[in-house]
Amino acid sequence: MAEELVLHEDPRSGNCYKIRLTAALLGKPVERRSYDILRGETRTPAFLSQVNSNGRIPVLQVGTRFLPESNAACWYLAEGTPLVPADAFDRADVLRWMFFEQYSHEPNIATLRFWLLYVGEGNLTAHQRDQIMAKRAGGEAALALMEDHLATRDWFVGDRVSLADIILFAYTHLCEAGGFRLGEHPAVCRWLRRICALPGFVAMDDR
Amino acid sequence: MAEELVLHEDPRSGNCYKIRLTAALLGKPVERRSYDILRGETRTPAFLSQVNSNGRIPVLQVGTRFLPESNAACWYLAEGTPLVPADAFDRADVLRWMFFEQYSHEPNIATLRFWLLYVGEGNLTAHQRDQIMAKRAGGEAALALMEDHLATRDWFVGDRVSLADIILFAYTHLCEAGGFRLGEHPAVCRWLRRICALPGFVAMDDR
Structure with a gap:
């Protein structure tokens, strides 16, 4: 059991x-x-x-x-479901995008959303305000890398949805709350819609 | 082949x-x-x-x-070697420490080493200098969490060496170049020595 x-x-x-x-x-x-x-x-x-x-x-x-x-x-x-590929290289490639998400995407895109949406720009410390520009640039670079990758592909790894897509979806679909503009990334927008159409998809409560 | x-x-x-x-x-x-x-x-x-x-x-x-x-x-x-555990929970727990390393350890401990050892404190930008205190505190918190975990265990996951140990070893054993003090973390020091004693261990070229 x-x-x-x-x-x-x-x-x-x-x-x-x-x-x-x-x-x-x-x-x-x-x-x-x-x-x-x-x-x-x-x-x-x-x-x-x-x-x-x-x-x-x-x-x-x-x-x-x-x-x-x-x-x-x-x-x-x-693990052991179709969201993790059977091929060893593809499986490591899913982890590659998951580490990219935690290193280059989340610390920029999720942090700006948290600061602007929940803390409030006026309540930020001077140290936090000093980091906004660098986090903006880091988040834009992450979105640009995703746009480039998705320009010729429907999914991040292989030819079907994997855990890499689900992980990257979470904060990408919320990025406008941190001041990023999804409209500048058309391939990312098409990919977001593909995920929303998956059987079993659930929306986040606070959207 | x-x-x-x-x-x-x-x-x-x-x-x-x-x-x-x-x-x-x-x-x-x-x-x-x-x-x-x-x-x-x-x-x-x-x-x-x-x-x-x-x-x-x-x-x-x-x-x-x-x-x-x-x-x-x-x-x-x-994957498929003894460095990745056979048990599914333990395998995810190895990844837990690997994500901890990329999110809470490397951006603080490795970045301070890079800035102080290779860029040079006098060559840092004002924005980088403003981040030193936060990265120092983040790195100390990561080392304290490791010390606490290792106080009652020889290895990060289960009762033998895993990929979690290898990943965390890399920048922990170099942390003094970023101004951290290993002597304050005796369980971490004992664990570092355990890794150096593993069959096949190779040192980093520039130590």
Whole structure:
């Protein structure tokens, strides 16, 4: 019998949404427990001692074990399904895009969305304001790389949807909340629509 | 017959060293091609058109295909070997530490080493200097999390060495060049010595 899956999440987080979307596309039931990160609900002694000692979400609970890092949680759900390719090079290439997402995409695109949408530009620290231009440039470069890749392909790896697409969808489809303009990236827009049309697709709650 | 492996690298990069160390521990031969990133050798038209259109190294060439992202390249080499656990949760847990490394460790610890050792503190831009304190704090938090995890364990996942250890070793063992103090993290130091003692271990060229 499969172990019970519980997602410890903030529903406004794209990193949490990735896991729900992966589970939904695969038809795997996941129980959801919500925390408000802006109210410090992932910094309580109970959360730190039981769920994640560094106070971050998402965490996927598998039975009595806890798995932080959104992309690792998605891999756990998707391994052995058609979302992870059978070919060894393609499988590593899916991970290549997942590491690109966490290194070059999320720290720029997701952070600007969080700052502008939830913190508010007027509430940013001077140090945060100093980083806006660099994060804007980094996010634009990530979107340009995606546009270039998708100009001649329907999906990031091979000729069908993979976990790479799901991971990159999460914050790309929310990027305008961080001040990026999707209209400048037509191949990215067509790819976003392909994902929204997948059987089992679920939208993020707060769109 | 296995496809020929070529590592496009700068020998001073810990991200490149990870791949060589993984290959060495597994006894897999990899041909090395060196580029000097400080001289722009990964920004030439030939490199951009043939190896990686975003001008970054490392790239692992597998026959005629190219795989960017150091941790994806290591996964390609290690999948199916004892460095990637047979248990599905443990396998995802290895990826959890690999994503932690690229999100919370490398951008702080490796970047400060690059700035202080190769760029030189006096040559940093004002924007880079403004980031030093935040990167110092982020790197210290990453090392503290590792110290806490290793206080009761010999290895990051399960009871034997895995790819998670190799990935985290690369920039942790170089962290003092970025101004971090290994002596404050005794469990991390014992773990570093365990890795150096592994059969097949190779040191980084420029230590």
